[in-house]
Amino acid sequence: MNSLFTVIIYLLLNVVNSSITTTYYKRLIDRRIREAMTYKLPKNNEQFRKGIESNDIQNYGEYDFVIVGAGSAGSVLATRLSEIANFNTLLLEAGDEEDDFNQIPAMMIYNQLSRKNWGYYSTPQKYSCLGMNNQQCVVPRGKLVGGSSSINSMMYIRGSCKDYDKWSDLGNHGWSCDDVFPYFKKSENSQIHGDNGYHGIGGFWNVEYSLPPSDLLENIIAANLGINQSIIDYNGINPFGSNQLQFSIKHGKRQSLAKAFLENARARSNLKLVTNVLVTKAIIGPQSNVTRGVEFVTQNTKFRVLAKKEVIVSAGAINTPQILMLSGIGPKKHLEEMGIPVIADLPVGKNLIEHPFLPLVLHTNYTIQDTTMEKKIDLYLRGLGPLTRPAGMIGVALINTRNGVEEVPTIEILFGEPNPDLSVFAKMFNLKETTAAFLTEIIHPKSDITISLLLLNPKSRGRVFLKSNSPTDFPNIDLNMLSKREDANSLIEAMGYVSKIVQTDGFKKINATLLDIKMCNNVNDIKRKLECLIRQMTTTCYHPCGTTAMGPDRTKFVVDDKLKVHGIRNLRVVDASIFPLPVSGHINAATVMVAEKAADVIKKMYEK
């Protein structure tokens, strides 16, 4: 009698408890979506102005290592360095902590319209982004613990083996495919049953599929077979082929590098993480080129902290070059124009690499099975369902357009399911109002699917440079995508695959047709019309890298193959800025590889 009563109470409590949780998530999602739609991105680092302008500077003590930025690379590096008990590390992060909302993969786009994004735009562009307000593309960057890995799309695509051989061919010793491959495996905990020997099991970073698969997956696989793609583990033996997407999620939740790595290390007494502080410069000299520490600010106060061994800048491909230039390391002429005393003349900020990204929409007669948000949340809490799919992404094709001439894929196609909330996309991409209004009118949110093209090995390069010598100002970001004609031509070629896909059995079954966005209609020549469309709608794939590139020649590169800044002692860069050349995939896994490798280099150097 008594025990039956206990069981009933227990069951009741469980039901109540789970409905409280569902209600909590429902309210959280509603509120955050509402806030995102009216959120205004900041124009500068106003939040830190008082601290920046303070004349008083306080001492923050001394650590072995000071790491700037707790993003993908910073989280991994700090975790690995703190494995050595007598290394004492300070990790400085400008943003705040992660929360329950940014854990939900399907909600990823809303984070870009929130305080979790630095809020950058490109400078007005000439060759791409022409369909955006003021010809400016958005350049979202994570401003929170976990960095961009806490707001990204979680697609796990390592790039090709040959990409890294090309890095090595530039004279970077230790960066060939064979050298870096073990580091990809080291961090990974793969759940996808991929090619034997190619994946890590038991690493900190989980990789899995979103389950159960979307019912569109079948059509997507059939379509890829229809264009002669093989269905493969694209993080395995063969880099060319298609399949459903591998995601860095765990039991359906985001696996930022903070969750995967830093969470294991935060309690260690030899690692200190400080959030909500802006690092404004590295302190170098004055007599020799030795890095002594960094200056950082809170809202109102300025601090100086010293590094006994090294300062390691992991602030990402936009902020890392900004910090170096503010410290006097950069192109001499530019620094002089900005009134910054030059410590080292290096090509900082040049070689900005970005993957051009062209989102397209197909009308279909498929209809997405829509359920209530409550049902989706209940599934999510069990690690399942549509909320576990980042922005509705399902499948990918990595295509070798040159039929074996190129050793790496040149084009990537991403397939996504219908996304009922279109208005947010227009805002997210900074689309011109006329285009946004037109799209809202003709798109069928429950049946139109997305197909996006990426150019994996672009030849065009952009540049990050300073607006002024004040850390209050955001840096200028000139993406300069498609400035090289061959990049535009490659995208025109990629459009050809879209017409082929539409004609496959897989896509005929859902009666797919490419949406005519009624742009460039005054252009008669079909090729010119495609080019016009491409230049209007191409935006970034959120993969900036290369701005402090690695290589031996200091007139062309900023760091050496140990990632140390040329000519400066005790200063290293460890993040996506060091990529000398593009990666034929998405770049988070490669960034983590860089941090894993750097951790070993540093440990070897200082461990006794």
Ligand SMILES: Cc1cc2nc3c(=O)[nH]c(=O)nc-3n(C[C@H](O)[C@H](O)[C@H](O)COP(=O)(O)OP(=O)(O)OC[C@H]3O[C@@H](n4cnc5c(N)ncnc54)[C@H](O)[C@@H]3O)c2cc1C
């Ligand atoms: C919207 C979006 C979607 C993406 N999708 C994918 C994807 O699906 N797959 C993939 O592989 N890659 C994706 N990426 C790219 C990938 O996430 C990034 O390339 C990667 O996270 C970069 O790592 P990082 O360590 O170089 O920089 P970040 O992770 O950006 O870390 C830099 C950190 O430094 C902090 N910081 C910067 N300046 C300062 C300062 N002055 N003081 C203190 N702290 C500072 C930042 O706040 C941040 O936390 C995406 C990126 C975005 C933005």
Ligand SMILES: *[C@@H]1O[C@H](CO)[C@@H](O)[C@H](O)[C@H]1NC(C)=O
């Ligand atoms: C696929 O390969 C077959 C056989 O080689 C060929 O006939 C067909 O045209 C190819 N299809 C596409 C879309 O390239």
Ligand SMILES: *[C@@H]1O[C@H](CO)[C@@H](O)[C@H](O)[C@H]1NC(C)=O
């Ligand atoms: C297929 O799409 C075309 C163009 O959108 C439309 O006219 C036609 O009615 C559709 N057919 C079916 C069977 O849905």
Ligand SMILES: *[C@@H]1O[C@H](CO)[C@@H](O)[C@H](O)[C@H]1NC(C)=O
């Ligand atoms: C969608 O269109 C295709 C091709 O026209 C047709 O065979 C199929 O029956 C249609 N499906 C639905 C659900 O209307």
Ligand SMILES: *[C@@H]1O[C@H](CO)[C@@H](O)[C@H](O)[C@H]1NC(C)=O
């Ligand atoms: C600092 O490094 C730069 C670049 O390598 C060099 O030109 C300069 O002489 C160095 N300055 C000192 C004081 O060592």
